[in-house]
Amino acid sequence: MRAAEKLDIVGHVAADLRFHLAVLGLWGNDEITEAVRALRARSRLAGLWSADNHDAMIESAREHLTLLDLLRRRDAAAAKELMEHHITRAGSFWNKRSST
Numbered sequence: 645m646r647a648a649e650k651l652d653i654v655g656h657v658a659a660d661l662r663f664h665l666a667v668l669g670l671w672g673n674d675e676i677t678e679a680v681r682a683l684r685a686r687s688r689l690a691g692l693w694s695a696d697n698h699d700a701m702i703e704s705a706r707e708h709l710t711l712l713d714l715l716r717r718r719d720a721a722a723a724k725e726l727m728e729h730h731i732t733r734a735g736s737f738w739n740k741r742s743s744t
Contacts, residue, residue: 648702656701661685665681711727
């Protein structure tokens with residue numbers, strides 16, 4: 645969250661990757677976690693974030709905190725709904741990026 649608030653794009657991307665890999669790691673499938681790590685490294689997420697979408701970067705970080713809370717409470721339905729929203733929103737950024 646701090647990196648997003650400071651518009652530290654490199655720090656935010658690194659924290660985002662650590663977060664998603666840690667969540668995937670909860671399921672104990674090291675092969676999938678490693679595959680996602682490799683794909684994310686090749687996708688260059690740093691290009692996804694910029695000063696132009698600073699508010700979205702902060703919202704993404706907030707969603708991570710909310711997801712952690714939902715996982716702690718074992719609220720699978722709400723966690724699933726939030727992740728669907730989170731992934732859809734990230735996809736919309738990729739679509740904007742690829743159309744420019």
